[in-house]
Amino acid sequence: MSRLPKRDLNHTEAGPLLSPGEMQVDLSLLAGQRINQFMGEAIRYWQYIGQSGLALSVIILFLLGLIYYDQLLAGIPNWWPLGITYAIIFTWLCFRTPQRHFIEEADLIFLTPREREMTNYFNKTCLYNLTLQMAGLVVVLILLYPVYRDLVQGVSQPGWAYFLLPIVLKGWNYYTHWSTLKMVEGNIRYTYHLLRLGYTFGLLLWWFEKGPWWFIIGFGLAGIAFLMFDWYLTRDRHYPWLALLELEKKQRSRFYSFCQAFVDVPHSQPQVKRRAWLAPLVSRLPFKQEAAIRYLYLKTWLRSRDHFGLFVRLTVLGSLGIYLLKDVWGQGLLYVLILFTTGIQLRGIKSEHQHHLWFQLFPVQDRLRKQSVQWLVRRLLTLQAVLLAAALWVSADSFPLTFLICLVALVAIHLVYSR
Amino acid sequence: MQPLLKLDNVTGGYTRSKAVIKDISFEVHAGEIVALIGLNGAGKSTTIKHILGLLTPRQGKITIEGLQFADNPERYRSLYSYIPETPVYYEELTLWEHLELMAMAYGLKRSQFEERVQPLLEEFRMDKRKNHFPTQFSKGMKQKLMIMMAFLVQPRLYIVDEPLLGLDPLGIRSLLRWLKNCTAQGAGVLMSTHILSTAEAYCDRFVVIHEGRIKVQGTLAELQQLSGRPGASLDEIYLALIEEEEDVPPT
Known part of the structure; x- marks a missing residue:
């Protein structure tokens, strides 16, 4: 990571742009302004997403979870290592500390000369990040508490510690991540991340696997030592402006492309993964004008982080839920719900492409453009319907029933997406 | 005329x-x-x-x-084919895939595509980067992609x-x-x-x-x-x- 070259800009040379008086950016207010602006935008997008049917699905899923909670619990096999599972889930939640500091391109010129006055700004953005991430963590803690209480909790372990420990660890992870960002040397930063990951997992594993109590002394001391050493190493370093800008862009584009999966977002930049192992799927398309738009839709879908990722997640979650539920009505409802949500989400593909220059210029009939998106959605939903049916078959052990549900779903999909 | x-x-x-x-x-x-x-x-x-x-x-x-x-x-x-002022491309497609898509969309046969594509890649010195994503390209290289797409169609x-x-x-x-x-x-x-x-x-x-x-x-x-x-x-x-x-x- 290269350091920003120190420009000749400073208070005096920056001239009228940064001169004292009304032109000067009020740094104490800037963070708040930027956060509010983004929140305003985010709320609007969430409203759109809510209208797209996602909110309904989430509520129904939640209710399903409540109703069938006992069955879900009974569905977990005895040999399943719950303690380790909990440790992994919360390690992931505590270790992942995305950094959003609302840095803009122009800041590299206008704010870098005033770096010394930026402490307040970054305190505010850090607080913003931490609050959001803590909220997420607490929600998961609450959701997973019943299972923990019934199946994992040790006799001598107090309930409040289940909540406190991950929260403290999250704070610790956030602070250490934030300060190691200032380290320019990539490999040292990488080592620190590994240490941080190891520590987090070790401590959580100790807790969920009910290790000897005196381990906490060692963990506590190690944690404090790490914190102090980290502070000592990075206390005089510059803010990592370029890295912060990159992180900001990444986070922002993740947010937009998540929204893009449901609603039309102008200027969103998709995040891309190559996924070479999926290439054979596309190479089966004929090299013909009629297949060009299919090629485009399929290839961009397979490479997209969010569309593809959401599809896989919904399918996996759906299969797991269907497998764990033992009630056929619940299974049927979940089956329909997953297909419905995926269908809504896949609609985003169309809006994502239609304003693209090349998409508009290709000498291809509009009819083909429309048919191609239907073709892709139909294929994907068919695939999902079959996969979910497989989970149903394993769980319900009734071939006629599975066959019937799957058949109805496939007919419905082909009716809806045939035009 | x-x-x-x-x-x-x-x-x-x-x-x-x-x-x-x-x-x-x-x-x-x-x-x-x-x-x-x-x-x-x-x-x-x-x-x-x-x-x-x-x-x-x-x-x-x-x-x-x-x-x-x-x-x-x-x-x-x-x-017609068009070379835009600002390069416009798909983040999800590699250079090669852009050319392939272009050829398909304009109804070229596979043999025509294969015949035309190699000379273009060599002329614009992009042969080594054909499997890269344009996001990693400089402005000039993105521009070359646009140019190759246009010439491919003839x-x-x-x-x-x-x-x-x-x-x-x-x-x-x-x-x-x-x-x-x-x-x-x-x-x-x-x-x-x-x-x-x-x-x-x-x-x-x-x-x-x-x-x-x-x-x-x-x-x-x-x-x-x-x-x-x-x-x-x-x-x-x-x-x-x-x-x-x-x-x-x-x-």
Whole structure:
């Protein structure tokens, strides 16, 4: 990571742009302004997403979870290592500390000369990040508490510690991540991340696997030592402006492309993964004008982080839920719900492409453009319907029933997406 | 002989109420390169958007080989290829896949594609990067991708919007060489540019747009004669024209 070259800009040379008086950016207010602006935008997008049917699905899923909670619990096999599972889930939640500091391109010129006055700004953005991430963590803690209480909790372990420990660890992870960002040397930063990951997992594993109590002394001391050493190493370093800008862009584009999966977002930049192992799927398309738009839709879908990722997640979650539920009505409802949500989400593909220059210029009939998106959605939903049916078959052990549900779903999909 | 591209008194813009270009008329014939010249905001890109069929003229008529956009949009679009000013690409597709997609969309056979693609990759020195994503490219390399996509199709008409900015000298030479080759084989080129020396060296005729209207058009000799400056370069003629225009007090 290269350091920003120190420009000749400073208070005096920056001239009228940064001169004292009304032109000067009020740094104490800037963070708040930027956060509010983004929140305003985010709320609007969430409203759109809510209208797209996602909110309904989430509520129904939640209710399903409540109703069938006992069955879900009974569905977990005895040999399943719950303690380790909990440790992994919360390690992931505590270790992942995305950094959003609302840095803009122009800041590299206008704010870098005033770096010394930026402490307040970054305190505010850090607080913003931490609050959001803590909220997420607490929600998961609450959701997973019943299972923990019934199946994992040790006799001598107090309930409040289940909540406190991950929260403290999250704070610790956030602070250490934030300060190691200032380290320019990539490999040292990488080592620190590994240490941080190891520590987090070790401590959580100790807790969920009910290790000897005196381990906490060692963990506590190690944690404090790490914190102090980290502070000592990075206390005089510059803010990592370029890295912060990159992180900001990444986070922002993740947010937009998540929204893009449901609603039309102008200027969103998709995040891309190559996924070479999926290439054979596309190479089966004929090299013909009629297949060009299919090629485009399929290839961009397979490479997209969010569309593809959401599809896989919904399918996996759906299969797991269907497998764990033992009630056929619940299974049927979940089956329909997953297909419905995926269908809504896949609609985003169309809006994502239609304003693209090349998409508009290709000498291809509009009819083909429309048919191609239907073709892709139909294929994907068919695939999902079959996969979910497989989970149903394993769980319900009734071939006629599975066959019937799957058949109805496939007919419905082909009716809806045939035009 | 029927012109490849013909604009006949075209008036249009982005909104109903305000016309950006007014009464634009010019032609591009097979075998020639026509330069579209004008200041920033003169209406060059707006004219091009009308030709592409992205904007509909409020008045007047645009035809490519006698065909209007509304008559048959697919056929109309297949008659030209376009090199945009700012590279536009799919983040999810590699360079090779862009070319493949382009070939498919324009109805090339696989054998045609394979025959044409390799010389292009070599000419623009992008062979080693064919499996890379354009996001990792510099501006010039992205521009080369746009150029290769356009040449792959081998249409009758090339519409080129300010292609030289960001290209390295070898890239510029390759681009101009290929454009010349294409015109030798009967294609026509409309090229909008600010680089007047290059335009003078490579273009057969010049259309000067100023504030949405055609100020003057013709070959270099015709422009010299019109401006009363025999032997003057395109640069000199153009600057004189603009200065003369700017001297007129606003009405």
